[in-house]
Amino acid sequence: MKIITYKIGILLIAMLLFQTSCDDNFAEINRNPTVATSIDPGFQFSLVQLRTSGGRYENWRAGLIYSSMMNQHMAALCGYWNGDKYTFNGGYNSSLFDRAYGEQVKDMQDLINTLEQGEVGDQTMLGMARIWRTVIFHRLTDLYGDVPYSEAGLGAIAGIDFPKYDDQQSIYMDMLSELESAVGQLGSGGFGSADLIFGGDVDKWRKFGNSMMLRLGMRLSEVDPGTAQSFVGKAIAGGIMTDNSDDAFLQHTTGQGINLNGIGEVLDKSNGFGDDCPRLSATLVNGLVERSDPRLDILGVLPENGGGHNGLPNGLDETTIADNATGTNINDFDRVNPLIVSVSSPMMFMTSAEAQLLAAEAAVRGWGSGDAASLYAAGVSNAMNQWAHYDAALAVDPSVITDYLAANPFDEGNAMAQIGWEYWMATFLNEYEAFANIRRSGHPDLTPVDYAGNVTNGQLPKRLAYPSGESGREPFEAAKAAQGLSNDFSTYMSVPVWWDVN
């Protein structure tokens, strides 16, 4: 019996020992060996830039299927290229909104927050990051109207689960002052080669920041000319992009998804996939032909079925094409030149051509110094030359540009239409920007299509619709009420955003 008691005693002691060590080593066990708790700001900045260039998902849907069709750079017969016919697909509409906050805004806000703490990085990095943040947000608000801005992407930093939607006016005011302040922060230091746009060149960033200010300022030309003039003036005075070496683009490469140009992922057939629906639009090709524009051979390739350059009219389908006078088969029309839509093509964010053309517009409006005609000429010239970034074979001979300018001289009486056309040409493949500037300026003056089942009553669309999944959430419902939007998401495409008053 004694032995038994002894054994039980040992057992109980063993159990007590077990208890005292009941959470021994648990912190170590709960430490994930496969992740880091902090990261080099440069790693994060590179990634945010790549993700702003975007994945196939949103470049395909919001970028190509909607924006490039609605701004009539391109056209398609396929029914699911809804933007060609102003029909509604909720998921395609909301695709940029769906992706941008998680992929771009989240890390952007985290990086800015890290840099603001001041323990790592420098003020120049912070300036660059803040400029880049406006690149992300201006696309969102231009495309969707009021969007989460001041509270967006702060889920981890500030615990904001349902960020409020800011009205577009306050977003614009804040972005403009952000740009002003961020450009002022640029000095020594910076991201160096982790900056995939300019390799850390601070001067180029300054010009880029001012050019963004010019773009955003000019966006308010119709709704708030006073503010527009003020920021346009500041931007030009601060120094904007002047030549093609200033162009803000990200060079893509072959490799994995993250490395690829999102537009190329849709259209580049050599990469194992190729959506063959889109063609250059008739609006674009006819305009180029009319002007004998050398970009005909840069942007398009001759139709597979033979003949000269030919653009597909918007608003046709597989059936109605049969009655089309300019071609009855999809292969009677120009595809986009594969050289500019490869998976390793650069992605343009802002070009010196755009900056010069906006400066020309400012001169016409009397808001900026400089000679409108020479700014226009610089803009056109840079726009022709920018395609050499894609492929050296696309370089345009200076004499050809001179000839083009001679054949299409700046005409003060028709300046806004000319600048609008050239801006539209310069933003080919920057489809979000092209769609925005058309809505602001009304140039080129596009003829809308009226396809059965369209949701804009045959008018040019004015924006894209939010994710329907936001329905019922308080901040969204408030934004909906503030903008006079109904329950029916398909009606949103007809509702102009704040700065679109024409």
Place this chain on the structure above:
Amino acid sequence: MIKLSHLIIPLIFLATTAFGQKTVSGVVNTTDGDALIGVNIIEQGTGNGTITDLDGSFSLLVSDNSTIVVSYSGFQTQEIEVGNQTSFDIVLEEGAYLDEVVVTALNIGRKKRALAYSVGELDGSSVATAKEVNIGNALAGKVAGVNVSNPATGAGGSSRIVIRGNSNISGNNQPLIVVDGVPINNDNLGSAGMWGGQDWGDGLSSVNADDVESMTVLKGNTAGALYGYRADNGVILITTKKGSKNGGLSVEFNSNFQAETIMDNYDFQTEYGHGLNGAKPTTIEEALAQGLYSWGDQLDGSSVIQFDGQSRPYSAAGNNVNRFYRGGSTFTNSLSLAGGGENHNFRFSFTNLDNVGIIPNSDLERKTFSTNTNISHGRFTAGISGSFVIEGVNNRPRLSDSPGNANYTAWSLPPSINIEDLIGDPNKPGATADGTEYQFNDNVFVTNPYWAAHQFEGNNKKNRIFGSINMGYEFIDGLTLNGKVGIDRFTESRRSLTPYGTAFSTLGQLSESNRNVQETNLEATLNYVKDINETIGINLLIGGNQQRNSNEVLGGGGSNFNVPFLHTLRNLANQSVNYGFSQFQVNSLFGQAEISLNSALYLTVTARQDWFSALTDPNGAETENSTFYPSVGLAYDLANGLELPGVIDFAKVRASWAQVGGATSPYQLGLTYGIVGQGHLGQALGSINNNSVPPLGLVPSTNTELELGFDVRLFKGKVHADLAFYSRETTDGILSASISGASGFGSKTVNVGKITNKGVEAFIEVQPVATKNFGWTIGLNIAHNVNNVESLLTPEDDGEEIRLQESRTRNAYVHLVEGLPYSQVMAFEYERDASGSIMTDENGLPVQGALRSFGTGVHPTTIGINNSFTFGDFGASFLIDMKQGAVIYNATNAYGYFRGLHQETLEGRESGIGAVEAANVEDYYQRIAFGISEEFVQNANFVKLRELIVSYNLPASITEKLPFASGSLSFAGRNLLILSKSTDNIDPESTYTTGNGQGLEMFGVPVTRSFGLNLKLKF
């Protein structure tokens, strides 16, 4: 088809028949001397048995040295060693409940009368005769309160078992599975979502039905309280078969064949053919662009061009669903060797299961080796039990979204297209002459079904071992120390191929991975049982457990094969490597004390403390990382304690209360960063890893339940009724709550919420007739659960919602909504005017209204009715399974509207609808298809003939002449008929996921009916 092994196995038996056997006979009487009719006489550890006749007599051929088990409802079971005796006079005493023992938590056998909670019990044969590939699905309708959903994901798919309603806002709502005292992993290895995917199977599917002796379902918290944090969804205890002591050697062979055919619920229109705007295509381009649309002209037999440029009659091409799918089958053979001696028993078994899926080119094979072997020596005992399972599944079907989903296409072809015209190259189905996908429409993401079935791969192989070694020592009578080491370890290798030449990825994609998953449990218990005097008995237990889990995955993948059709990782132009690792540990101490008074009143108290590594801050910050889980229960047998009418054999009332909890995953505390891809232009890329906002601190969820019950048996056990009422509240759930994407994160991990489950369960079994020649038993189980999501993110706000699932159509969702039951199916309604009429816009199209809830996707009411009959040597049973009270979003119908396939879309084709002209009538229906999801939310109630079994026991007169001791032949059918349903085109049980968000359907694998034969021979 039939493998050599299937032929060899029976031959082995025919050769080994010379074991010692003899016939025993006897008579069974009550203590009053009345003959007992229909008493079960079974040779222990085998299926060999008979029942007594009108005179109470029996005779049975048994092995030498075997033990016979004599049992009869309402009487105490007797085990009799046969020895040299051949004739027996057996007297059974009434009041079997005194001794009926049931396996409870930690594999402790306890007297039923002592239990203060409800348990569900199932005999192994109830899942072995009418087989399902996944044993979980075979539980449907058999235990009150156990709700089994059988998703439409193919043969290797998972099952979803929920006991007493969903309690957890996120994470696991399925019970803990314990085999012979060892918890096994039942994680789902991946399921489809809105963007498609496959069901990669679960852990329960490794359990071999032929090895199962019995199952006990611990439904409530008190029943599972000793499992602490693992008990919040109930526990299913599986006990495997053992050899009988002194039983000699018994060899058993069981062969089961089930043929499977699809249940054709498909009823789309066959009046209009491919085309758009009411017109037939006239060019190949048009035919390709319209390859998926049935908005063409009325079928008139004229010659119309199709996608391949050929013109065929514009008429109904027949049933494509039946053409595409094939008959499936499952062939299961098992062989077991069992026996025992004075100090040992053993059982070894081998089972081979071969399944041929209904989708061409899909199959599953599973081999199971099991043992359960025990020895005793003096005061020492030791045992080993476990299984080694080798499972391979080829071509797990892709579900939901269209890429690679053969079901999607098979269901959406226009009626004028014959699916067999999509075969292309007969030597490489789904391909053109150059070996690439044969496209039949211009949307590359809608894959040729033959290409999807024959060229895609979604294969996995699993090698798994689970089991335990246990040792015990009895210090003095009643005081026992037991130690147990349990392990569950599996390696899964997986290969997922999008082949070279697929239209949406012309250069192809491949991913391969190897996963190692392991759980070990070290358990020690000290048990003391003592009857202190005539009236008071005690049963005490203390113990500890250490659980360690790890999960490691190493994989490679990429896109763009360099050499066409060479589908290897090395041949990919873009390659990447993935590695993941996680581990956690839980330490526990627990105890149980049972005190009994006069064998009538039982009081049981349990306590458990769990310490969690996953709740311990990795950086050493102070966190609450342990929880205490108590329970108390009282059971009282009125029939034993009070003077009750004689017809009442037993009347137990019981009440219990317990608190258990839930677990969480490791590594959730804190924001972390990782490297993305392989850099860009020489620069490394880094980002936040978390897709969910990390919490500041977490505590384990708490689940508190009060249970009341009544168990009564009347007329010498001819009537048995058990009623249970429960009320359960789960608070502080750890969940990944869906938040606005604009926060940067899709979700947030929080410790919130309150969910209540209240319900009633009734189990009633009546034996109206029990004679030698005819016996009839009706078993009825009914459960009704009232679930309510009381609060979600913030207690003070009302009307909060959390999104669990989204449909690919992007306009139907599954939400948790405060004040409503779990899994609300949300859809956009029609905008209606004051009078309730549907409003239309200026084009005459219906206007989308608000998003609202249309009901729960989880059936609150489940009813199973089983009738079983015996006619001499024949037996028959059938099970009716009903579920009521849920809805389902029928995305197949939404696409039916979009593509012009649904019967309803016939209206207006000639005359238009309102302001919409006939030629544009598709605009009207397409607006509804992806705009007004209300149209597709349907009542998911059903009544099914779930199971039918007819069996024949070979009588001794036949078996005596044959080289085996006993045999039986059964016909078994599963899911034979849908007696009632409200969904059109789909089975109401057609969800594509076993996740928490239930209520969405989209192009799953068609539900099947199966029927076949089961042959059992004993030597």
